[in-house]
Amino acid sequence: MKYFEQAKEIWTKYVPKNGQSDIVEGELIRAIEKLRWEAQSNGNGNWDEGFEMLASYILEILNDNDVFKLDTLSEIQSDVNTLLTSEYEPYLEDDLYDRLADRVIEWHFAKKGPIKRTINQNLYR
Template sequence: MKYFEEAKQIWKNHVPKNGQSDIVEGELIRTVERLRYEAQVNGNINWDEGFEMFCDYIWNSLNDDSTFDNKVLEQIKVDINILLDYDSPYLDDDLYDRITDHIVEWSIAHKGPIKREKDPKQYR
């Protein structure tokens, strides 16, 4: 992971012990870690629309051609599609770490932290 220390600081400062973050970067990292945990620990046994919403949130946030070139955007999309294949849980860290690096890059480009409204539909 290229931005481990930066991601750790976002986690420490913007991811609450329970519930959603009120900062985009915090929520994105919380989302990636929830997806990682569900796949690696639970084998996606609890997969439901809440996890699909996580994938949508990542894509909707990072799908930013002012921050990422087409090659990076395509990699993010491929990674998210792999996560969405919940019948085949992705167990290696590389994909989750790569998305987390892109979150930090997005935050740097947007001079974060960026405030967000919590999603009342997201229960995970």
Template sequence: MMKYIEEAKYIWKNYVPKSGQSDTVEGELIRAIEKLRYEAPNNGNGNWDEGFELFCYYLWDILNDKSVFGKHVLDEIRADIDTINNSEVPYFEDDLYDRITDHIIEWSLAHKGPIKREKDPKQYR
């Protein structure tokens, strides 16, 4: 069960566009985890390609933040993203996606966003 469901809904509603990338880091993080959450149970990772890998890399690049998370939490985030990024074995349960979403909100609260971002020209998902 997510701790920060209302905060995640707020970011989704206010910072994730109907299509395309978000202009904020928080919005793009939420967009990434939700795209990954949808792909596994709905498509069995059948559409998996570089775009989904880029979501995983983006999540790790941002959440790998020692100013926000301790080693134990960073190890957990890394393991969760590695599990999701294994396209051969789709992960269907919500627990990892929820946990990463909670960490996104914790990161956002620590950085007092929203933080503007440049769109990634390689991300077409």
């Protein structure tokens, strides 16, 4: 992971012990780590709409052609698609999760964040 220290700082500052972050970058890092934990520690045994919402949120935010070039956007889309289609075969390697976390930090730098967000009342994960 290229931006481990920056991701750790966002986690520490903006991800609450319980519930969603009210900062976009915090929620993105939280979503990635929730998806990683569910796959690696639980084999996606609790996979449901909540996890799909987390993966979709990552794509919604990072699919930003003002920040990323076409090849990077394709990689982001492919990585998120891998997560969205991994209910029965969880993606267990760190590379995909680390790559997405690096993209969050690059997005954060480009947007000169942190960026505030509204909590999604329909998300319970």
